[in-house]
Amino acid sequence: xxxxxxxxxxxxxxxxxxxxxxxxxxxxxxxxxxxxxxxxxxxxxxxxxxxxxxxxxxxxxxxxxxxxxxxxxxxxxxxxxxxxxxxxxxxxxxxxxxxxxxxxxxxxxxxxxxxxxxxxxxxxxxxxxxxxxxxxxxxxxxxxxxxxxxxxxxxxxxxxxxxxxxxxxxxxxxxxxxxxxxxxxxxxxxxxxxxxxxxxxxxxxxxxxxxxxxxxxxxxxxxxxxxxxxxxxxxxxxxxxxxxxxxxxxxxxxxxxxxxxxxxxxxxxxxxxxxxxxxxxxxxxxxxxxxxxxxxxxxxxxxxxxxxxxxxxxxxxxxxxxxxxxxxxxxxxxxxxxxxxxxxxxxxxxxxxxxxxxxxxxxxxxxxxxxxxxxxxxxxxxxxxxxxxxxxxxxxxxxxxxxxxxxxxxxxxxxxxxxxxxxxxxxxxxxxxxx
Amino acid sequence: xxxxxxxxxxxxxxxxxxxxxxxxxxxxxxxxxxxxxxxxxxxxxxxxxxxxxxxxxxxxxxxxxxxxxxxxxxxxxxxxxxxxxxxxxxxxxxxxxxxxxxxxxxxxxxxxxxxxxxxxxxxxxxxxxxxxxxxxxxxxxxxxxxxxxxxxxxxxxxxxxxxxxxxxxxxxxxxxxxxxxxxxxxxxxxxxxxxxxxxxxxxxxxxxxxxxxxxxxxxxxxxxxxxxxxxxxxxxxxxxxxxxxxxxxxxxxxxxxxxxxxxxxxxxxxxxxxxxxxxxxxxxxxxxxxxxx
Numbered sequence: 001x002x003x004x005x006x007x008x009x010x011x012x013x014x015x016x017x018x019x020x021x022x023x024x025x026x027x028x029x030x031x032x033x034x035x036x037x038x039x040x041x042x043x044x045x046x047x048x049x050x051x052x053x054x055x056x057x058x059x060x061x062x063x064x065x066x067x068x069x070x071x072x073x074x075x076x077x078x079x080x081x082x083x084x085x086x087x088x089x090x091x092x093x094x095x096x097x098x099x100x101x102x103x104x105x106x107x108x109x110x111x112x113x114x115x116x117x118x119x120x121x122x123x124x125x126x127x128x129x130x131x132x133x134x135x136x137x138x139x140x141x142x143x144x145x146x147x148x149x150x151x152x153x154x155x156x157x158x159x160x161x162x163x164x165x166x167x168x169x170x171x172x173x174x175x176x177x178x179x180x181x182x183x184x185x186x187x188x189x190x191x192x193x194x195x196x197x198x199x200x201x202x203x204x205x206x207x208x209x210x211x212x213x214x215x216x217x218x219x220x221x222x223x224x225x226x227x228x229x230x231x232x233x234x235x236x237x238x239x240x241x242x243x244x245x246x247x248x249x250x251x252x253x254x255x256x257x258x259x260x261x262x263x264x265x266x267x268x269x270x271x272x273x274x275x276x277x278x279x280x281x282x283x284x285x286x287x288x289x290x291x292x293x294x295x296x297x298x299x300x301x302x303x304x305x306x307x308x309x310x311x312x313x314x315x316x317x318x319x320x321x322x323x324x325x326x327x328x329x330x331x332x333x334x335x336x337x338x339x340x341x342x343x344x345x346x347x348x349x350x351x352x353x354x355x356x357x358x359x360x361x362x363x364x365x366x367x368x369x370x371x372x373x374x375x376x377x378x379x380x381x382x383x384x385x386x387x388x389x390x391x392x393x394x395x396x397x398x399x400x401x402x403x404x405x406x407x408x409x410x411x412x413x414x415x416x417x418x419x420x421x422x423x424x425x426x427x428x429x430x431x432x433x434x435x
Numbered sequence: 436x437x438x439x440x441x442x443x444x445x446x447x448x449x450x451x452x453x454x455x456x457x458x459x460x461x462x463x464x465x466x467x468x469x470x471x472x473x474x475x476x477x478x479x480x481x482x483x484x485x486x487x488x489x490x491x492x493x494x495x496x497x498x499x500x501x502x503x504x505x506x507x508x509x510x511x512x513x514x515x516x517x518x519x520x521x522x523x524x525x526x527x528x529x530x531x532x533x534x535x536x537x538x539x540x541x542x543x544x545x546x547x548x549x550x551x552x553x554x555x556x557x558x559x560x561x562x563x564x565x566x567x568x569x570x571x572x573x574x575x576x577x578x579x580x581x582x583x584x585x586x587x588x589x590x591x592x593x594x595x596x597x598x599x600x601x602x603x604x605x606x607x608x609x610x611x612x613x614x615x616x617x618x619x620x621x622x623x624x625x626x627x628x629x630x631x632x633x634x635x636x637x638x639x640x641x642x643x644x645x646x647x648x649x650x651x652x653x654x655x656x657x658x659x660x661x662x663x664x665x666x667x668x669x670x671x672x673x674x675x676x677x678x679x680x681x682x683x684x685x686x687x688x689x690x691x692x693x694x695x696x697x698x699x700x701x702x703x704x705x706x707x708x709x710x711x712x713x714x715x716x717x718x719x720x721x722x723x724x725x726x727x728x
Contacts, residue, residue: 202603
C-alpha cells in the first residue's frame with residue numbers, strides 16, 4: 001500500500017501518524033526542527049486534567065520512532081508536490097544534521113563541551129543551548145545536531161571540540177543536504193501555529209520590561225525542566241514571584257493591532273498556569289484579566305470554577321490599557337477598567353503574563369504554494385467546508401488538522417488528527433485498488 | 436537649512452521664552468528661520484465644534500503660505516503640528532473641500548496643494564539635524580543632570596495619523612536630552628497627558644493628572660521635567676503652585692524647562708537670551724549649578 005505523507009511532528013502529526021501506522025499504512029513524517037514533539041513538548045501541564053504534558057506526549061513520540069510503519073524525517077521540509085490524490089510525487093529536502101544518526105547515542109557530551117551559547121528555542125528564549133545540542137531531554141530522535149549558523153567551525157573554521165570529545169565518532173561536518181522523492185497516496189498537513197509577538201502592543205511593554213512574559217515563556221519558567229527548575233524567579237532580579245497577573249486576548253479579538261479572531265486556548269491555559277502558581281505556593285496572588293471566559297470544552301467550566309473556588313484565582317473582566325514599570329524595583333503596575341463595576345483601577349504585581357494570539361505559521365504561505373492549497377484571510381490553511389469537510393483542504397487528497405488551519409487546543413487537534421488519518425487511509429486503500 | 440517658522444499663538448502670546456530660546460539656538464545650528472508673512476492661527480481643532488471648514492481653512496492657509504515659500508513648515512507647538520497633520524489628511528481625502536478652500540485662498544494669491552513638509556521640533560532637531568550636529572554644538576555639556584522627558588500627547592498620538600514619535604515608547608526627546616550631555620531617565624507615566632485640554636471642563640482633574648506626574652518626577656529626584664509643548668509647559672510650569680496647592684503638597688517643586696532652553700544652555704548661550712526668567716517653576720538652583728559648571 002502506498003504511504004501517506006504527514007507534515008509536522010507536533011501532537012496532531014504524531015497522532016495522525018500513529019493512527020495510520022497502527023492500521024497498517026506506511027507513513028513518512030516530516031518535521032522542520034531537530035525533534036518531533038512540537039509546542040506540546042514545551043508545555044508544563046495540560047488542561048483541564050493537569051497531566052504532565054511531556055509525560056503524555058513522550059510515549060507517543062517514542063512509539064512514532066520505533067513504529068515499523070513510520071519513517072521520521074527531521075530537519076526536513078516539503079519542497080515539491082505534483083500529481084493528484086492517490087498518486088502524489090513529493091520531494092523532501094533533508095537539511096544536514098552534521099551528526100551521523102547511526103552513530104550518535106545522544107549522550108550529550110558534545111553539547112557539554114561546546115563553547116558557543118545561543119538562546120534555546122525549546123526554553124522559549126529564557127534559557128540557553130549550545131551550537132551542538134539536543135533539542136530537549138526527551139527529544140525524538142535523541143540525536144545531537146549542529147546549528148551551523150552558530151558553530152565556530154562553520155562560521156570561523158576553528159574549534160572542532162565536539163568531534164574530539166564524541167566517543168561515538170558521530171560528528172560529521174561534511175554532511176550535505178539530501179533530497180528524498182516519494183510517491184504517496186495523500187498528504188496530511190499538521191504544521192501548527194506560531195505565537196504573536198506582543199512587541200507591537202507597546203502599551204504592555206513586552207521587550208522593554210523584563211518582567212512581562214508571554215504565556216509560552218511562563219510555561220517554561222513554571223516547568224521543572226525549565227531554566228529555573230520550576231521556580232518562579234522573575235527575569236529582572238530572580239525574585240520569586242508571588243503576585244502574578246495574566247492578560248488575555250493580547251493580539252487576538254482586536255480590530256486594531258493584531259488579529260480579530262479568538263485564539264481558542266488562552267482562557268484555559270491561563271487558568272491552568274494560574275492553578276500551577278497556586279500549587280507552587282498557595283498564598284500567591286493570581287489575577288486573570290479577561291474579556292469573556294470561553295470555557296466551551298469538556299470539563300473546562302468545572303476547571304475554571306475550581307480555580308476560583310478552591311484555589312482562589314481572581315478573575316477581573318477588563319482589558320488593561322497599560323502596564324508601567326517602576327524603574328528601581330522593576331515591579332509592574334497594571335492600569336485597567338474593571339468593567340463589572342465600571343471603575344478604573346490599578347494593580348501592582350511582580351510579573352505579568354501576556355496570553356498572546358495563536359497566529360498562522362510564517363511558513364504557511366510557502367508550504368501552501370508547494371502543496372497548491374488555499375489559505376484563509378489570515379494565512380491559516382483554508383477548510384474545504386467548515387461544517388461538512390472541516391479537515392479537508394481546498395485540494396482533494398490533502399488534509400489539515402490542528403492549529404495549522406485555525407487556533408486549536410490539544411483535544412481538538414488530536415480529534416482532528418484521527419479524522420485526517422481516517423480520510424487518508426481511505427485514499428490509500430483506493431489507490432491500492434486502482435493498482 | 437531653511438524653514439518657514441510657525442511659532443504658533445501660544446508661544447507668541449504667552450510662552451515668549453520658548454520662542455526666544457528657539458530663535459537663539461537655531462542660527463547656531465545652521466537653521467535659518469524664515470518669517471511667514473500673514474500667518475495666523477493653526478486652526479485649533481476644537482474650533483471644529485463651531486465650523487470644521489473654518490478650522491481646515493485657517494490651517495490650510497498657513498500651509499499654503501509655507502508652500503508658497505517653498506519651505507518646510509516648522510512648528511513649535513504639538514497642537515499646531517497635529518492640527519496641520521489632520522488638515523493635510525482630511526484635504527487629501529476630500530477634493531471638494533480642498534477646491535472650496537483654494538477658491539477662497541486665491542483671493543490672497545495663495546494656493547494649497549499639501550506639498551509643504553511639516554516639521555515638529557523632534558523632527559527638525561532629532562531627525563533632520565541628528566546627533567552629530569547637536570553634539571557638535573554642545574560646548575557646555577550638562578553632565579550629571581538627570582531629566583524626565585515629557586513628549587506630550589499630540590507629538591505621539593494618534594498613531595494612525597503618523598506622529599513624530601512612537602505612541603507607546605517615545606524616545607526622541609530622551610535622545611535629544613542625552614545629546615546635551617544630561618541623562619534622560621525613564622519614568623512611569625512618561626506618555627501621560629498633562630491634562631491641559633481638560634481645563635475648560637474640570638480644573639480639578641487637570642491638577643490631579645499633572646500632580647501625578649510632578650510627584651513621580653520629584654520622587655525620582657530628577658533635576659527637572661523637559662518638554663517642547665507650550666500647552667504642557669503652561670500646566671507643569673505656570674500652574675505648578677496651583678497644582679501643589681490642589682494636591683495638598685506644598686513641597687511639590689519641580690523645575691520645568693523647554694528642551695530648547697536646555698540645549699541653549701549646553702550650547703553656551705546666555706541665560707537671558709533663553710527666556711529662562713519667564714519660567715515660573717523653581718529653575719534657579721539648576722541654573723546656578725549649570726552656570727557654575
